[in-house]
Amino acid sequence: MALKNIDRSNMRRVILDFPKQFKIGLNSAKNVFLKPGVLTRWPENIIVCGMGGSGLPGDILATLKPLDILSYKDYRLPPQAGNESLIICISYSGNTEETLSSFQEAVKRGLPLLSITAGGKLEKLSKKYGVSYVKLPGPLIPSRLALGEMFSALAQLLVNHNILSREISDEIIKLGFTLKSPESEERGKKLAEKIFQKIPFIYAPRRFREIAWIWKNSLNETAKILAVANYFPELNHNETVGFWRMNERQLSNKKIYVVILRDPEDSHPRILKQMKITRDIVEKEGVEAEIIDMEGKTMLEKIFSAALLGFWTAYWLALEYKVDPTSTKTIEEFKRRLAGR
Ligand code: F6R
DSSP states (O other): OOHHHHSTTOHHHHHHTGGGHHHHHHHHHTTOOOOTTSSOSSOSEEEEEOOGGGGHHHHHHHHHOOSOEEEEOSSSOOTTOOTTEEEEEEESSSOOHHHHHHHHHHHHTTOOEEEEESSHHHHHHHHHTTOOEEEOOSSOOOGGGOHHHHHHHHHHHHHHTTSSOTHHHHHHHHHHHHOOHHHHHHHHHHHHHHHTTSEEEEEEEGGGHHHHHHHHHHHHHTTOOOOEEEEETGGGGTGGGGGSGGGGGTSOGGGEEEEEEEOTTTSOHHHHHHHHHHHHHHHHTTOEEEEEEOOOSSHHHHHHHHHHHHHHHHHHHHHHTTOOSSOOHHHHHHHHHHTTO
């Protein structure tokens, strides 16, 4: 079957263009500020609300910075939210119920609030209540792939309010040149061939656990398969026992593929040792496993090059399974039924 008959919305082009998103996100947020006097001092915490793909920018920010950042994925607001918090609501479509609930609660309580969206109700409500917001430009792409735009808009908002230094915007701009999407596609395609017809288990060091989560989300939504994400060292104290061959009554170990995302420089030396031991242990149980080194010099490069590889792997798996990589019917049906339609 021709590629365009499976990839009907041309997701391949969206992933190839992924590095261009960083500039777009930064520019969209450049002139967005809280109203003067809304936040009088350094925020006690920053609460980033967003679900699914729109929750990933908050996860990455929390991975990256030692600020008190909470990535919140639920209705209303967490108990930590107060007058000295900064709340940032992100919904790419602008129509996600849980995020709108967080937004409404922040408005009701008069908390310092900003939003990021490409339109929908979040844009309408931001206008209605005079909340400053970042409007991401079209054409619309799947939320999970708008990560570059949403993350850089989020970072730029924090730069605007002197919470992050300007250096981060420069670092983000560089990602547009350092990330090499076509090379990453080749690697993702090869990995997809190995994972085909297996359940991927994606493991990363705790510091990068959100990257394992990005892989899992992409594998679920783009390839339409089940996937597991976990992190070192915790997984060695429970999950690995599940590979014990005795459990083959549940699922053949031949049906599992373990991907270990490794940061060769930054991880604790004992974590590097743990990764090798884990690979050996699971291989002994008949599970295929592979260690993949995260590429890049900076933390940001490592995060986004690994995310990009996850996008490509999921994309090529979707093609192997002959399913449209863009469609997420189940999520749409869920949202429709939740809205009573
Ligand atoms: C779809 C996707 C989903 C959505 C989630 C929330 O591509 O990634 O995980 O991100 O359902 O919707 P938005 O992002 O529009 O708030």
